[in-house]
Amino acid sequence: MTWIADEIEARGGAVPFDEFMELALYHPEHGYYSSAELGYGRGGDYLTAPTASEWYSRIFARVLSFTARVVGPLRLVDVASGDGSFIAGVLESLGARADEVLADVVSVERSGSIRSRQVERLAQTSIRVGWIERISELKPAGESTVLHASELYDAQPVVRVVGRDGGVREFWIDVGGGAPAWSERPPREEVAAYFERQRVTLEEGQIAEANLAADGMHRLLLSAAGDCGLCLVLDYGYEARRLYDPRGRGGGSLTTFHRHRLGRDPLESPGKIDLTAHVNWDDLRFAAKVGEWTEVGLWPLAEFLVRAGLEDELEERGLGMDADLDAATITTRQEIKRLLDPEGMGSDLKVLIQAKGDMIDVAREALSIELGIRS
Numbered sequence: 001m002t003w004i005a006d007e008i009e010a011r012g013g014a015v016p017f018d019e020f021m022e023l024a025l026y027h028p029e030h031g032y033y034s035s036a037e038l039g040y041g042r043g044g045d046y047l048t049a050p051t052a053s054e055w056y057s058r059i060f061a062r063v064l065s066f067t068a069r070v071v072g073p074l075r076l077v078d079v080a081s082g083d084g085s086f087i088a089g090v091l092e093s094l095g096a097r098a099d100e101v102l103a104d105v106v107s108v109e110r111s112g113s114i115r116s117r118q119v120e121r122l123a124q125t126s127i128r129v130g131w132i133e134r135i136s137e138l139k140p141a142g143e144s145t146v147l148h149a150s151e152l153y154d155a156q157p158v159v160r161v162v163g164r165d166g167g168v169r170e171f172w173i174d175v176g177g178g179a180p181a182w183s184e185r186p187p188r189e190e191v192a193a194y195f196e197r198q199r200v201t202l203e204e205g206q207i208a209e210a211n212l213a214a215d216g217m218h219r220l221l222l223s224a225a226g227d228c229g230l231c232l233v234l235d236y237g238y239e240a241r242r243l244y245d246p247r248g249r250g251g252g253s254l255t256t257f258h259r260h261r262l263g264r265d266p267l268e269s270p271g272k273i274d275l276t277a278h279v280n281w282d283d284l285r286f287a288a289k290v291g292e293w294t295e296v297g298l299w300p301l302a303e304f305l306v307r308a309g310l311e312d313e314l315e316e317r318g319l320g321m322d323a324d325l326d327a328a329t330i331t332t333r334q335e336i337k338r339l340l341d342p343e344g345m346g347s348d349l350k351v352l353i354q355a356k357g358d359m360i361d362v363a364r365e366a367l368s369i370e371l372g373i374r375s
């Protein structure tokens with residue numbers, strides 16, 4: 001028996017898919033994110049925007065600088081901070097200005113092994129970085145807060161269902177035959193209620209996933225910012241209407257990653273491969289509504305970077321249109337191209353921006369909404 005079959009056996013021989021995914025990703029010993037070897041990043045299974053190029057953090061640092069000029073030094077909270085690439089990139093970009101822009105930095109990372117790797121990497125920063133394990137440990141502070149989460153929500157366990165007779169049946173993972181295998185059961189109450197709330201009827205045989213905890217997690221996160229906050233969530237996802245449209249994603253969005261290869265079988269090597277499922281942006285919108293936050297925008301990553309000042313940053317660093325085409329300029333442009341790629345990250349990754357209090361107008365200005373660009 002594999003470790004995960006033993007775990008499922010100990011839980012009665014069958015678990016709903018979200019419980020299986022929780023084990024596969026976060027089991028303290030065997031989970032994908034518990035491994036001493038970092039699964040993602042340059043040498044890993046897949047790239048995120050902060051690990052693909054420091055230009056992501058660099059442009060983000062522009063937004064922080066602009067914001068701090070208006071509301072004063074900020075508390076920056078990076079949730080699901082991973083290997084620390086984002087925080088390291090922001091601090092490096094701000095350089096000597098870091099303590100004018102940031103009052104402090106909080107890094108929230110669930111995995112102990114990833115957290116300790118980060119502590120090592122960020123030991124020498126000029127700004128104090130605090131580490132915590134859970135979002136629930138965050139408390140509102142005196143300073144205006146900027147929350148950032150890159151690929152937090154698509155790394156959470158999801159329930160998996162299939163359309164049957166106008167309703168849904170839920171997928172469980174069964175180890176009756178020794179190895180984990182799919183089985184179908186009537187949906188648990190909360191699963192049926194979720195899909196009813198989305199007002200979508202799945203077609204016969206259509207597969208779909210849902211992160212039932214997303215709304216609650218996002219409410220908790222937003223509440224940590226108090227009354228003056230800006231929240232940027234970078235992730236793969238769609239609004240419910242598109243996420244559950246059978247013409248686009250009849251097979252659901254659950255995907256596996258291993259060595260930059262995309263797969264569809266989450267039962268293949270639990271703990272050794274990444275599992276990810278798209279975010280339903282409506283869940284995060286609902287959380288914002290409850291907390292009286294305002295949506296500033298939901299844009300593809302490329303549009304976010306352009307709005308936040310990518311062109312000016314390139315000019316200021318002598319890398320604009322008139323720059324000499326030496327090797328360094330070409331490498332930089334290739335990196336930026338990856339972030340802007342209309343066939344990849346640039347359009348598939350989206351940035352949801354929500355704000356509260358004085359941050360609403362500041363964010364609109366920082367992201368060129370006042371300048372008449374399409375919003």
Ligand SMILES: C[S@@+](CC[C@H](N)C(=O)[O-])C[C@H]1O[C@@H](n2cnc3c(N)ncnc32)[C@H](O)[C@@H]1O
Pocket residue numbers: 033040048049050051079080081082083085108109110111114133134135149150151152155
């Ligand atoms: C896909 S990686 C993204 C890392 C990083 N943000 C990036 O974009 O490079 C997801 C990370 O989220 C962490 N994570 C998952 N759930 C979390 C939670 N509830 N609180 C904090 N970190 C979490 C995982 O341990 C993992 O390091």
